[in-house]
Amino acid sequence: xxxxxPLALCFIMGVLMACQFFIPHPLSQSFxxxxxxxxxxxxxxxxxxxxxxxxxxxxxxxxxxxxxWGFSVVTIVSLLATALIGLIWGVGAKSYLRLIFSNIMxxxxxxMFSILAxxxxxxxxxxxRARTKEATLLLIASFIVMLGMVPIGTAISPRLSDLAEWxxxxxxxxxxxxxxxxxxxxxxxxSLKIILGIERGWLGGRR
Amino acid sequence: xxxxxxxxxxxxxxxxxxxxVVIIIPLLSPLNLVGKVGRRTQELFRAIDNLPxxxxxxxxxxxxxQSMPELYPMYLAxxxxxxxxxxxxxxxxxxxxxxxxxxxxxxxVAPEYNKVYGRDYVFLGWKPGxxxxxxxxxxxxxxxxxxxxxxxxxxxxxxxxxxxxxxDIPFMVSLxxxxxxxxxxxxxxxxxxxxxxxxxxxxxxxxxxYPYLQSGQLTGLLGGMKAAAEYEFLNEKAGFTKAxxxxxxxxxxxxxxxxxxxxxxxxxNISYFALRRKR
Amino acid sequence: xxxxEIWIWVGAILTLFIFSFLYGDNPFYRFAEHLYVGxxxxxxxxxxxxxxxxxxxxxxxxxxxxxxxxxxxxxxILYFSIFFPKISWLIRIPMGFVLGYSSGVAIPAILQAxxxxxxxxxxxxxxxxxxxxxxxxxxxxxIGVVATxxxxxxxxxxxxxxxxxxNLGIIFLMIGFGASFGYTVMARVSLLLGRLQFxxxxxxxxxx
Numbered sequence: 001x002x003x004x005x006p007l008a009l010c011f012i013m014g015v016l017m018a019c020q021f022f023i024p025h026p027l028s029q030s031f032x033x034x035x036x037x038x039x040x041x042x043x044x045x046x047x048x049x050x051x052x053x054x055x056x057x058x059x060x061x062x063x064x065x066x067x068x069w070g071f072s073v074v075t076i077v078s079l080l081a082t083a084l085i086g087l088i089w090g091v092g093a094k095s096y097l098r099l100i101f102s103n104i105m106x107x108x109x110x111x112m113f114s115i116l117a118x119x120x121x122x123x124x125x126x127x128x129r130a131r132t133k134e135a136t137l138l139l140i141a142s143f144i145v146m147l148g149m150v151p152i153g154t155a156i157s158p159r160l161s162d163l164a165e166w167x168x169x170x171x172x173x174x175x176x177x178x179x180x181x182x183x184x185x186x187x188x189x190x191s192l193k194i195i196l197g198i199e200r201g202w203l204g205g206r207r
Numbered sequence: 208x209x210x211x212x213x214x215x216x217x218x219x220x221x222x223x224x225x226x227x228v229v230i231i232i233p234l235l236s237p238l239n240l241v242g243k244v245g246r247r248t249q250e251l252f253r254a255i256d257n258l259p260x261x262x263x264x265x266x267x268x269x270x271x272x273q274s275m276p277e278l279y280p281m282y283l284a285x286x287x288x289x290x291x292x293x294x295x296x297x298x299x300x301x302x303x304x305x306x307x308x309x310x311x312x313x314x315x316v317a318p319e320y321n322k323v324y325g326r327d328y329v330f331l332g333w334k335p336g337x338x339x340x341x342x343x344x345x346x347x348x349x350x351x352x353x354x355x356x357x358x359x360x361x362x363x364x365x366x367x368x369x370x371x372x373x374x375d376i377p378f379m380v381s382l383x384x385x386x387x388x389x390x391x392x393x394x395x396x397x398x399x400x401x402x403x404x405x406x407x408x409x410x411x412x413x414x415x416x417y418p419y420l421q422s423g424q425l426t427g428l429l430g431g432m433k434a435a436a437e438y439e440f441l442n443e444k445a446g447f448t449k450a451x452x453x454x455x456x457x458x459x460x461x462x463x464x465x466x467x468x469x470x471x472x473x474x475x476n477i478s479y480f481a482l483r484r485k486r
Numbered sequence: 487x488x489x490x491e492i493w494i495w496v497g498a499i500l501t502l503f504i505f506s507f508l509y510g511d512n513p514f515y516r517f518a519e520h521l522y523v524g525x526x527x528x529x530x531x532x533x534x535x536x537x538x539x540x541x542x543x544x545x546x547x548x549x550x551x552x553x554x555x556x557x558x559x560x561x562x563i564l565y566f567s568i569f570f571p572k573i574s575w576l577i578r579i580p581m582g583f584v585l586g587y588s589s590g591v592a593i594p595a596i597l598q599a600x601x602x603x604x605x606x607x608x609x610x611x612x613x614x615x616x617x618x619x620x621x622x623x624x625x626x627x628x629i630g631v632v633a634t635x636x637x638x639x640x641x642x643x644x645x646x647x648x649x650x651x652x653n654l655g656i657i658f659l660m661i662g663f664g665a666s667f668g669y670t671v672m673a674r675v676s677l678l679l680g681r682l683q684f685x686x687x688x689x690x691x692x693x694x
Contacts, residue, residue, distance in 0.1 A: 002575040006582030013583055017590025021399070029346070036343045037350065038558040039587050040336035042580050044538050045562030047335070047530065052568060054527050071520040078524030079531075086532020091306075092357055093314060097532055099493060101307035105529060107497035108522040109272030109304075110681055111504040117464070117678035118508055120671060122222045125471035129479050134660045141664025143469055145414075146671055149433055151242030152462035161243050168665055170623045173417040174630025175662030177604055178655065180418055181631075182638050184600035191589035191596075202581055223508055230679060234686055234693050276680020277673060303530050306537070332537045338591055354541045390599075395591070398598035410673035414665040421627070422607025424599065430669065432676035456693075457679040464675040 007197045014195030055079070141167060211485070215478030222471065229467045233459035240459055247420065248437040251405045251427025254378055255285065256445075260293045263376045265402075267392065268300030268309040270384035274409045275308060278382045280435035280454035281407040282312045284442055285380055290320035290327070291447035295366055297376070299331040299352070301340065301387040306333045310356065319450060325355075326365045332356030337387045338395050345373045345400035373402040378426075382407040389416070393424050407434070433461060498689040501681055630658040 017035065020028050058072035086097040130136040147153035148164025193199035208216070258264065266285060270278045289296050298309050313330055322328055331352045334340045343351035349361045349370040361367060379402055381389035389406035396402050403426055408416055410431025419425040429435060435454035442448050503518035547555040561583060567576035608631050636648055637655030644652045686693045 002578065006578035008582075009579065010582035010586035010589075013586025014590040017587050018593045021591070021594035032342065033346055033350070035587060036336070036339040036346070038561070039339040039584060040334060040343070040351075040538075041543055041555065041558035042562045042565075042584055043337075043339065044335040044534060044543075045565040045580065046584070047534050048565045049568065051527060051531065054523065068516060071516050074517060074520040075524040078521050079528040082525045082528025083531040084528075086529065087535055091532055091536045093310060097529065098307060098310075099488075100525060101529060102311065103493040103497045104500060104521065105304070105525050106272040106275065106307070107501045107681075107684070108504065108518055108525070110275045110677070110684075111501045112519075112522065113273055113674070114276070114677040114681045115505060115507055117674040118223045118226055120674045121226050121464075121468050121471060122219045124468055124671070125217070125222060125475045128472045128475065130476055131479075134656060137657060137660040138664040138667065139472070141661045142668035142671070145665045145668025146465045146469060149245075149431075149668070149672060150462040150465050151240035151458050152466060154243045155240055158243065161245065165246055166623075167661060168414060168417050169421065170627055171630055171658050171661040172414050172665040173421050174627045175634050175655075175658040176415050177418040177421075177608065177627075177631045178634025178638065178658070179662075180600055180604060181635055184596050184604075187596050187600075188593055191592045194585055194589045202585055203578055230675075230682060231686075234682065274677070276683075277676050303533050304526055306533050307529075333533060334538055334542070335534065338588060338595075342591065356537065358536075358541060394595040394599040398595055398603070410669040410676065411666075413669045414662065418604055418607065422603050424603055424607075431672050432679070433672065453683065457676070457683060460679050460682075461672070461675055464679075465671065468671055468675075 003200075003203060006203065007200070011195055011197060014191070018195070141172075211478050211481040214474055215482065217474075225467060226464065229463040230460045233463055234457070237456075238459045238462075240462055242433070242437065242458060244437045244441060245430075245434065247428040247430065248434045248441070249427075251380070251407075251429060252288070252438060252441045254403070254405055254426045255288055255294075255380075256292065258292065258294055258377055262294055262378075263297055263371070264289050264294045265297045265299070265376050265379035267379065267381045267383075268298065268305040268312075269302055269381050269388040269391075270308070270409075271302050271304035272308065274384035277409050277432045277435070278384060278407055279308060279312065280432060280452075281429050281438060282308070282382055283316055283450075283453070284435055284438040285382075285407070286312055286316040287319070287442050287448045287450065288438075290316060290322050291442070291445075293327075296328040297331065297366070298328070300333055301337055301391065302384075303333050303335075306356070316450075319448070325359065325363075329364055329366050330356045337391065341391060341395040342399070345396055345402075348372060373400040376402060378403050378405065380405045380407060383412075384409050385412065389419075389425070393419060397424060432457065494689055498685060501685060505681075629654070634658050 013035075016031070020032055055076065058075045061067060061069045061072040062076070082097070082100055085100065086095070089096050091097050128139060130139050144160070144167055145164050147156065148160045148162075148167075153160040153164070190199060194202070255264065266282065266289075268282070286296065296313075298313060300306065300309050309332075310330055313324075313328060317324070317328060324330075332355065334351065336343075340351060347370050348367065352361060354360050355364060361370075373396055379392065379396075381392045381404060383389040383406060389404065389408065392402075392404055397404055404424070405427040406416060406419075406425055407429035408431075410433075413428065413430030416425060416428050416430070420428055429438060432454045436452070436458050439452040439455050443452070500518055500521075503514040506512055507515040543555060543559060546552040547559055561580045564576045564580050567573045608628055633651045633655035635655075636644075637652040637659065639648075642648075683693075
C-alpha cells in the first residue's frame, strides 16, 4: 500500500497527461483544466517541505548548542518574524513586508553573488592557461565575446561585435543545440522512468 | 623568485584592489564610451514596437534579487517602452522571491506615463505550480488568477474585458535567471498555445539561448546588463523617456573590468609560457 | 514608521557585511548569510499565503463552501505527514500525483520544444536561402550540431569517421564554452557594478 498506491497514482497521472497533449477533444481539455487546478493547490503545500528542511537543520543546531548555533537563532528568528509580519499586516505596496523585502532581502541577495566578480578575476588569472589547442580556442572565443559585447570593443574595432554575434549565432549555437538534444532526451527518459516506476528515488525510505 | 615567477603569482588582494579601482573610477568620472546596439536587442525592441496600441504585453519576472542588477534594468526599460506605446501590461512571475521586484518596477515606471492601475496595467503576483500556472494561462487567465496581487477580483479589473488566454496576448517577455524561466514558457506556453516569446536573461545563460533564436522560438534576446543599456539607449533615441538609465551608467566600468580581466589572463599566460620555455 | 534614509543605511550596512567576505570569512558575513535565508523563507510563506492559499483555496473552500476544492486540499494536507514519522509515508501520495503529472506534461512539451523545433531549425531554416553566406553558415551549423551530438555518443567506440567528427565536435564545444565563459565574466562584473551603484548613488550620493 505504502509503495503501490503512490506508484500507481504516478503511473496513471503520467500516462493520462502525456496522452492528453495529443487529444484535442473537449473532454480531454476539461480534464487538463481540472488537473492543473489541483496541481496548483497540491504544489502549494510542498512549501511545508522547504520550511521543514530549513527549520529542522537550524533547530537541531540550537538544541545541541552545536557549532555556530547563535547564527541559527538569527535564521529562525528572522524567518518567524518575516512570516508573521507578512501574515498579519499583508503584502501590499506599503506593507512592512515590502520594507523588509526592499531593504533587507534585496541588498543581501543582490550582493551575495556580486563578490564572485573578484574571485573570478583572480581565478581566471591563475588558472586560465592556453595549455592545449582546445584551451586556446576556448580562451580566444571568450576574449571575443568579452570584448565584442561591451563599448570598449566597439571602440577598438566596430567589426568586433559582429564577430562576437557570429560566434554566438553559428559555432556556439551548434554546440549548444547538440547539448540541448542530449539534455532533452535525458529529461524525456527520466520522465518515462518516473512514470513507469523504474526511477523510485522519490519514494524515499524502504517502507 | 624570478621576474616571470613573480608575474604569475600576484597576490589575490592586489587583484581585488585593482578590480575595485578600475570599476569605481569610471563611475566617478565617466568615459562615455559609445557601444553598438546588438542585433538581438534590436529584434526584441522591434517586436514590442510593432505591437498595435492597446495590445496586451505579458512580462514575467522569473528572477529574484540575486540577479537583480542584470535583469531589473531590463524590466524598467521594457516597461517604459510598453507604456510609451500605450500597451496594456500584465506582470506576473514564476519566482516567489521575485514578487517584490515586479511590483517595484510598476510602482516606479507607471506614474511617469500617468498609467492607471487596473486599466492600463495589472500585477498578478505569483502562484505555485509552475507548469500548471503556465498551462493554466493558456486555458483561462481568470481561472489561473481569480484575483490580482492585491486581492481585487479578475472581473473587477477593467484591463480584462473578457476571460483572456495566450490567444489574446500577441507577445510576451520572460525576464529569466534560470529554471523556471523562458525555457518553461517556450516548452509549455509556446509549444501548446503558440505565443510569441522574447527573453531577457542573465549573461551567464545568454549563450545557451541562441539555439532558440535560430529556430525562431525566441524573438529577440537581451543578454545581461549590457543589453539593458542598449535597450535604454533605444528608448531614449525614440523619445520614449528621459529617465535615469541605470545600466548605461555602468557600461564604462563594465568595459574596463573586462579589459583588466583579459590583461590579467594574458599576464598569467606570459608567465606560464616563459617558465615553461626555461624548463 | 522608520524613515527611508535609515532603511537605505540598513541596506548599505548589510551590503558591506557581505562584501566583508572578501577580507575573509567573519561573523558579519555569517550573520548576513543566515539572515538572508531566514528572511527569504519567511517572505515565501507570507506571499504564498496572501497570493495563493487565502484567495485560491480558503475563500472558495471554506467561505463559499465549494467542495470541489476538498480533494486537492486533502491531498495537499498529506504533505504535512512528514512531521509525523508513523504516517510519513502518506507524503508519497501527493508526490506521486504531482510527479506523475509533471513527468507526463514534460514529455510532449520537451519533445516539441527542444527536439522537433530544434531539428527543424537545424535542417529547414526559413531565411537560409536568402543570402549565400547564410547558406554557408547554415551548413556549418548543421555540421556543428551533428559533430557535437556524435561527440556525446558514447555507446560505441569512436574510430574512423566518427572519431574525426567527435574531434570536430570538441572544437565547436570549446567555442561554445568560451562564449559562455566570456558572458559569465560579464555577468559577475554586472552584479558587482549593480551593488556599487547602490552604495555610491543611493547611499552616499557621490554619483548622479
